[in-house]
Amino acid sequence: MKKIHFHLTVVLILLTGISCSKLTENPESALVSEQFYLDQGQAVAAVTGTYRKLYETGQSLYNSLFQIGVEMATDDYEAGPRARNAHVRALSNLTHDASNDRMEQLWKQSYDAINASNLNIVNIEAMTQNQIDATVKQRLINEAKFLRALHYFNLVRWFGPVPLVVRPIETLSTQELYVTKASEDDVYAQIINDLKAASGLPNYKNYSDADKGRATSGAARSLLAKVYLTRADWTNAKLLAKEVIDKEGYALFPSFADVFDVEKKNGVEHIFSAQFKGNSGYQGNSLASRSAPADIPGINGDYADALHAEGGLYKSFVATDKRLPITFTTGMTSPTDGKYYALAKPQFNKYYDETVVGNQSQSAKNTPIIRYAEVLLIFAEAENELNGPTKEARDAINAVRTRAGVENVLDKENKDSFRELVFEERRKELVYEYQRWFDLVRRGANYYITKLKAAGKTNAAARHLHFPTPQRELNLNPKLVQHPDWLAK
Template sequence: MINKKQFIQMKKIHVLFTVILIFLTAISCSKLEEDPASALVSEQYYLNQDQAIAAVTGTYRKLYETGQSLYNSLLQIGVEMATDDYEAGPRARNAHVRALSNLTHDASNDRMEQLWKQSYDAINASNVNIAKISVLSASQIDPTLQQRLINEVKFLRALHYFNLVRWFGPVPLVTSPVESLSPQELYVAKATEDAVYGLIIADLKSASALPNYKYYSESDKGRATAGAAKSLLAKVYLTRGDWANAKLLAKEVIDKEGYALFQDFADVFNIGKKNGVEHIFSAQFKGNSGYQGNSLASRSAPADIPGINGDYADALHSEGGLYKSFAVNDKRLPVTFTTGMVSPTDNKYYALNKPQFSKYYDETVVGNQGQSSKNTPIIRYAEVLLIFAEAENELNGPTLEARNAINAVRRRAGIDEVSVMETKDAFRELVFEERRKELVYEYQRWFDLVRRGATYYVAKLKAAGKTNASARHIHFPTPQRELNLNPNLSQHPDWINR
């Protein structure tokens, strides 16, 4: 995604953002009335085009920069564990992760803290970029590139707020850089969900002016594009139940942005085809390179096969029935799961007690899966087809258009296509089950369950044997640490006195 020069520049801006975050964390529990003369953001950094590019590149890395950052396992252990498809594996030793898996978590859960903290760290980085790049002159940066970079970080800001509002409900809405220690900047009250969605939609409309993905050079692949912005906006509208706009945006992506399904499902996770025709926006990983490997590969890999050295911290929740829901001839099945592996140490085959996830297993780093170079899709073309199918069904029932969209996904999987269906309800469930199988281990299940509402979520989890599930679990509690630090925050009503 980035070349060596950009990487060096990016590391500099990353250090700057890290210093800001550490400083804010250090002072947030003390009462300071003074307004320091020195701003928290360096005025000496954003001086030219290269620095602007590096700063934005550094903001992308906040999606996946460490082994437990947002799109490098935190969404799995902090969100997906609370679904019917996943559970804490034998080597998931963190009590907070196990609490999420068992739905016994509360506001003191450290994964909640990290979801909140890392999201707002990334949002502040986006806000800094927008503010600083916007004021650069034409002598400092090409105006076309300037606007492109601003729209890229608006896309990233929208993505983070979209996650936050779905996880926590009303959240603070911060659109300017935190540059002082004043209470007005540090102690922000929650905005309504409508206000947060208003910013998300506005940011994504701006980002829709980005170039088509084919515009980018090889070194810049993986950046936000017009197709990424429109696809995410379609998903926002779908989440809000705005079926007309969801269909409109999905159709525009399908007809105009030039994406397609890979013929072979396995190619979605083929390192040689990263950022290809189906990949609309992905978390970028590159092991053994000074960048960052995909920790999902290690977290899901077997721990008891000689030479594999997996962590097996993310496990299939068998009672949920996900594995058994696949047709035996579904081509996605052997890509998504493994039921046994040959040891690279003794060349013997070892059968597993139950299926384990294998989408991100990297054959080039056997024995060191923490260095997997497989990307994690954040949104891909198959999902856009399913968004269109769902929205069309909600508007007009299971029409030919809706069936054609889902059948493209099913045809690639090698399973029977959908013929005429009688009811909207039946087709809705069919789409949800298709999403479930197509998007396994891609951070989608919790979002899909909760947007159907508390009754749906609770019924699914209890049917899977997670009997602690209750209506409050369609949101996460506001982290207790944030409540302690910010006197203007209040707990989500569903979590008061819990």
Template sequence: MKITNILFASTLLIGIVSCSKLDEKPESLLVSEQFYLNENQAVSAVNGTYRKLYESGQSIYNSLFQIGVEMATDDYEAGPRARNAHVRAISNLTHDASNDRMEQLWKQSYDAINASNQNIEYIALISPEKINDAIRKRLINEAKFLRALHYFNLVRWFGPVPLVLKPVTSLSTEELYVTKASEKEVYNQIIADLKDAENLPNYKSYGDNDKGRASSGAAKSILAKVYLTQQDWSNAKLKAQDVIDKEGYDLFPEFTDVFNIDKKNGIEHIFSAQFKGNSGYQGNSLASRSAPADIPGINGDYADAWHAEGGLYGTFSKQDKRLNITFTTGMISPVDGKYYALAKPQFNKYYDESVVGNQSQSSKNLPIIRYAEVLLILAEAENELNGSTLLAQTSLNKVRVRAATGDIEKNLSKDDFREAVFEERRKELTFEYQRWFDLARRGATYYVAKLKAAGKTNAAPRHIHFPTPQRELNLNPNLKQHPDWVNN
């Protein structure tokens, strides 16, 4: 869905050049008059906001996460064909406020937030006879879910950030030159939005055309993760348990099912970035970015690589069913039928056998949160509250048993069980945009130690956040750099 002739007012705030003239009525004022007139338009507007998660190219959940965030971990590095100097800088931890990936993370997130703000504001104003009330409420809560998800990313990446909750309706400096809200204020808004979004339908109530939309379970699951990130263990446990007891999710019997195109939006998929190859450039670009470049007929980019010094591959036992889904060590060429061994393992989760030779058209979805992670959230929160109890062990073991790695050792200390959960997250959620968040939420000392042990010797405490983009600081005199990045 494309809206034309609309000035997304927040893009002024984040520094996108606008073609609107300052002496004209801001076009954002025309949105409700020209577009949000009936139910069909409201649905189209919210559909368009979902697309901002995973639009083609380097959008937030379509590779920008990987090249702008995950490269700064112990498990990933810029591959041989990652030629962008800004991406290589993140991989080497030499990035700074001028990095263009930081600009894109900020810019695209606020563009999506503004779209949600417009949806929330203007769908509420549609005449009752033009929209079903239940649909109105659902769409507004979907927009709140999406807004919360973007702010959750932003506050974890950048720390304090501007909290913009209304579409900008004028070009006044008061509306354009916003200041940063505290992390607490941002988290309070995230929680409020997600609590509203808990009123969304259960995922099973959606028809085939609406599979993949935000649901009550998605809101509860992200909320559990928000509480976990804040170390609010009690609420993290309660919310994860609520998802497990009431929302009807489960693990697929086999790990391979998680990435089976025929089982997309299935019983384990709580909320995913939706990809569809050969359909207007809506493919999952991670498949191409991680695929081999030197096997005839594969035509991969090999721009996202496993960081061997981090040792991730070696943490998988040979019987671990996740290993050969997560990595590949060689492939048969579709051109000459020969097997080609790779110099080192490469990521393989999103490789789509139906589009060999054109992996940019992979139709494999990218999980944003799935049931396995909710089990791991419960295990972690319970351990922090009460130690490695039967509940904590049972939750962790459900993930381990499916992987064929067996039950966790009993009677582990709280510290040892915590490390076991984090290592399980590392293996279960590889290449799903989770590693940097997990390292950063453990704190600077933990993050730096892990990266230096992996040979990334430039790691420093400031790297548990990203710098406020210099371009935004130049455009908005009321923005201040994160203290950790001042004079760096």
């Protein structure tokens, strides 16, 4: 999505979410919304800028914050040798608490992005036919609703009940800033409403090359299928996944390597992705450098994200699985001295960009947020829960396994064994794509604790199915209360 990589020539100053710590009553050089949404170009620029909040440089949501703030608390990942932040190491060891600064950032950045979407929705809705084409107007509103839904979907899964704000926060009044938590049911109802509206977006094939990467009808329906799956609404999860499979025109790439080929970004399998651009003002994918080896001359990796070997992820792949050499590396040849260096243990390799050797912070590889392979697995899981491991369910998971060069699932499986096969397939297919924590916790406390303790993370407890409401937010907002699982006992 080329337009999303451009810096806006006019900056819209957006007030930050729920927290009031960085609100300024009279910010210098601020451009208020009434001065900004004057024509169609400005409206497009405003929504385009909101996409950037998904993956801005530094530790932003889809540019490593997910990994260090969420995925570290699973059986597949741990803080690597160069992850020096005490808060990240606490998450890896499951000793984090409400003072953890990664929790603060998850909360703050999500609400900052939600407020940007709220501003877009309200102000674009108010634009007249003389200011904006009616079709473009509705498309932009639905794009903003899609983004708002995505952020709320993350928040409610991370924190449970959270404040539900669907109007922009534009003043410092306590009435706007001090918001109580809404129930999970109410948050999910808003997410579903937003995604149903966003389902009216164009099909991805109708976008020009310049707009590839924006939210589409397929992205909205795919995310909605995932919402229903998370809620164990198997009927609707199957229905939406089937709509995507039958009507949206997506397909698996012939080769798993194609999914992470820079030349094939926003292709037939990529339903919605975090967009990165290498060698362009530090708009690269930081996961590449965070996982790259640190001790091979000329590689200059950070090795801050590491495989938690005790979890058994690497060993769960059969040796012939075609995903294995794309997902991991066990050694690399130095671009400096030409020697091959074997690694002490496998390291993640999905985002390593051969075109920027020595400067992986400029990796141009996108991070998938949802792709077609996952929709097939959503369908397989939902169909199994409804009707057992039918041929339809097996066909869906086998499409993913066939591409990987793994033997097909046969009709000997029962409902329980097939469920585990789907979860293990998700684990292997979606490594390092911000999915593992969500999958573990939606199975419940016993499942999460069992998996984590089997992997040697013995601090795992039922409270880890949610993250604590950040203490900083509790201090700022007297109407907020801590999640009951994190209250001192």
